Amino acid sequence: MPKDTGIGAPMKRREDIRFLTGKGRYTADINLRGQAYAAFARSEVAHGKINAIDTRAASEMPGVLCVMTGEDFAAMGGNPAGWLINSRDGTPMREPKRPVLAHGKVRHVGDAYAVVVAETVEQARDAVAAIEADITELPAIVDMKAALADSGNRVHDEIPDNLCFDWGWIEDNRAAVEEAFAKAPHVTTLELVNNRLVPNAMEPRASLADYNPGTEDYTLYTTSQNPHLHRLLIAAFVMGIPEHKLTVIAPDVGGGFGSKIYHYGEEAAVLAAAKALKRPVKWVADRTESFLSDAHGRDHVTKIQLACEKDGTFLALRTETLANVGAYLSNFATATPTFLHGTLMAGPYKTPLVYVNVKAVFTNTAPVDAYRGAGRPEATFSIERIVDKAADELGIDKLEIRRKNLIGADQYPYTTPVGLVYDTGNYAATLDKMVELADVAGFEKRAAESKARGKLRGIGYSTWIEACGIAPSNLVGVLGSRVGLFDAATVRVNATGNLSVMTGAHSHGQGHETVFAQVVAEKLGIPESSIEIVHGDTSKIPFGMGSYGSRSLAVAGSAMVKAVDKIIAKGKKIAAHMLEAAEDDITFENGKFQVAGTDKAKTFGEIAFSAYVPHNYPLETLEPGLEESAFYDPGNFTYPAGAYACEVEVDPDTGRVEILSFTAADDFGNVMNPLIVQGQVHGGVGQGIGQALLENTTYDENGQLLSGSFMDYAMPRADDVPFYTVDHSCNTPCTHNPLGVKGCGEAGAIGSPPAVVNAVVDALRRGGHTGISHIDMPVSPSRVWQAMQA
Amino acid sequence: MYDFEFVKPASIADAVKALKEDGAQALSGGQTLIATMKQRLAAPGTLVSLTGIAEMKGVSAAGGQLTVGGATPHAVVAAEAKAAYPGLAALAGGIGDPMVRNRGTIGGSIANNDPAACYPSAVLASGATVVTDRRKIAADDYFQGLFTTALEEGEIVTQVIFPIPEKAAYVKFNQPASRFALTGVFVAKFASGVRVAVTGAGADGVFRWTEAEEALSKDFSPAAVDGLSVDPSGLMGDLHGTPEYRANLIKVLTKRAVAAA
């Protein structure tokens, strides 16, 4: 019988009531008295020298309150990169200053160089159109190979070859890997592109800044996945204001997928304008601005090689990747292609030797940073594609080659050649589960049936792993992180026994308000309805690092459990006093503090009440109140893993791919709410299918974004995806956090793209197109058809 | 969006008068025009709504012809043309999404003449007549290139009159993002012969594939176009497909349309 409350119950999301009835409160919904509106002037060219920006006419337009340009912010600090990467030769990465607004040069289409604040949005936009920008267009740097080759044309004048870093992982293994390749009986080589993606959160970015001249306090309402991180970046790095003078509030946020982790210049600009005008200033991006200026995802060009025995045993793997970082370094841009990617290149396999080389390249395109999965989808795609290609070359079954090389259930903890220690897992179990659920045995029959209808059917697999629950601070510190990646929680029990849990995590679609309450309810033996999850406001919540990297439950949830444990410990003290017993004799179970072996007990509510009405407390030994905080820093990453199968049908006449079924058997460790986990997998797989089949971010040679609207950028719609089969019965609990959870937010987006592409390639090869070994994503009808013409 | 005035006349005559004002522009379903205005790419001073003009709305069949009022939404055509001209009704029912179909109109669609729009192929393949406030224009003369038609300044499409073919079908291959036609083919078989119109593919907009028309007029079967091929020069190439790919689609979709008709 499934439970209907507490840990493991498939409870519906409490936050959906307000979202589905239009009662969510997003940044754009918040209006302050006297608020003015900002609009940004953005570059129409990809690369240009700013000669002069004449704002006089704009300043005199009706309703205009102020116009500021990049020069006005030149003295402010740069928006920093959060991760220092050293090149193979030991030199630190090149780190150009990222200003609030562009000055001197514009570096991508959409790069903001001025802001107008006016009484209305329309007036602000009218005035933007009246700004006279004298910008000399320079040749755009779009292609990464060309960027590296041409030292005359530079995104940043001080960086001659547009190279941010040239990173080797692990450099000391390079020679051994090369030797293994030289001796290998078989080497498979594949060149592929991991296509750039535009995040397209449903809610565009928005900011509302307020400044109180009486107290000199700033408040920023903004679309953030991590309000404390935003506050740190804005206050300490960019604007130089003390953190206690800035409150950052991220109210309801309509999706982030990574793009709202980062601090963007618009936020500092509206704060500065609010101070200058002594009025609240609001900005809400339109969809075009989102396309042009949100940090994009992926964009790798990779050559990968796999050395193996003739029987398919993996001997060594190496990759050379060019990673586009765009025009500026976004906050985690340097971590994504390195420590979130290179460290994953062993995948779930026993490959003894791995070497990864990544060159990060500046181009005149929007900055690229973490996007759902962040580096791990890129790693997984490369690995799972070359595994299939190797199997084809060697004539080995796709499942067999995986089984042969998967790390065994008895091999944990398993140390990979790329620096991670997988604590637990059972990859063969999820693979077997997937084979069963996807009815792999019945595939040939289904393929024959498709053939009879003139269609080509294929099946593709992906056995994937990721490192999430980001992240152990000591480890990431060694790897170059400039921040800690702990999280925090405060549990405040109120006098009548209900409670508020303040978490450093931020829910922007994940369902924390529901599942965190389930965990606390289970631990304290009280109903979910008496628990409120508070998040998103730096003046209310403890300093936590927010939500991304499938970390919320594993890290912030662990902090919450620690804080709850402290509440229980304190409750025992209070109970011991009230029941006149020794503290050690008090047990806590099902919401009751009891003297062991007796029927003397106090309920959780009675303890809470007494904590706030401490009429006869021994104050030297017992403090009143029942409120505890905890910080939690994980001991390791968590390692969710799984096995996916995708079945497709290709129309040979048009190249159109239809996904017929998608099966996901995942190991997420212990599952707190299976309904939410399923939803996360559905969403992630949907995004992965979007990447694999539809989403095509294309800049032309002038750096103009050709797919800059939904007319050309195809997001997956409901009828593009099948009904999913999702399973998480093969769980191996995480060994190092109190809930045994691993994280499920990114899994679908990580594991699914290679399953889809593998299925398409399989269909084509079975259909006689044996010359096809790869098609770059998105695997659009025209690309499939083109491949079939060869 | 810039500020504008809004008028909603009740007759064609009043609409024509209102459109004579400087900066006035017709507004029908607004599914193209409003979006363009929101992006500040169009700034008409006055919008003259056509949706309150009763004589421009509705579908009627008589004497082998189907007449569609210029301000008739796609959803109405999808429902009401079903009996008389199922191929056309199916086309209308496949445009956009429910909002687009309930707002967007045939007049707006063919006045705009988006090279990837569906209706132009039906109008051209049917050999329809575009009726305006001042004249009748044959389909073959009406479409003149990308977003270009025979319409004069302020001229209103009041009706489209379709001769009803013996058999017809439209097959559309969706552009994955917009779900307009990456290529769409409308095949109409009349006693006098077959007409084949192609949308989404031509560099100059909708066009007739005359070789296929000849072949199909002799033998109305998918196999009749087997031996033909489409010259990719003169076809569109973009993110979603090369001219060669579109050339292939034209042939594939023509065969499918013949089979479906």
Ligand SMILES: Cc1cc2nc3c(=O)[nH]c(=O)nc-3n(C[C@H](O)[C@H](O)[C@H](O)COP(=O)(O)OP(=O)(O)OC[C@H]3O[C@@H](n4cnc5c(N)ncnc54)[C@H](O)[C@@H]3O)c2cc1C
């Ligand atoms: C999301 C979306 C999806 C769509 N998908 C498709 C699709 O799959 N296939 C397809 O064919 N179309 C599609 N459309 C277009 C839609 O079908 C409308 O037909 C089209 O937008 C224009 O019709 P309208 O009535 O909305 O015209 P409006 O937007 O009101 O006007 C368009 C233009 O025509 C002029 N105009 C309007 N009516 C007349 C008239 N009677 N006489 C003269 N000039 C006039 C206006 O002045 C304006 O210049 C889509 C639109 C959207 C928004």
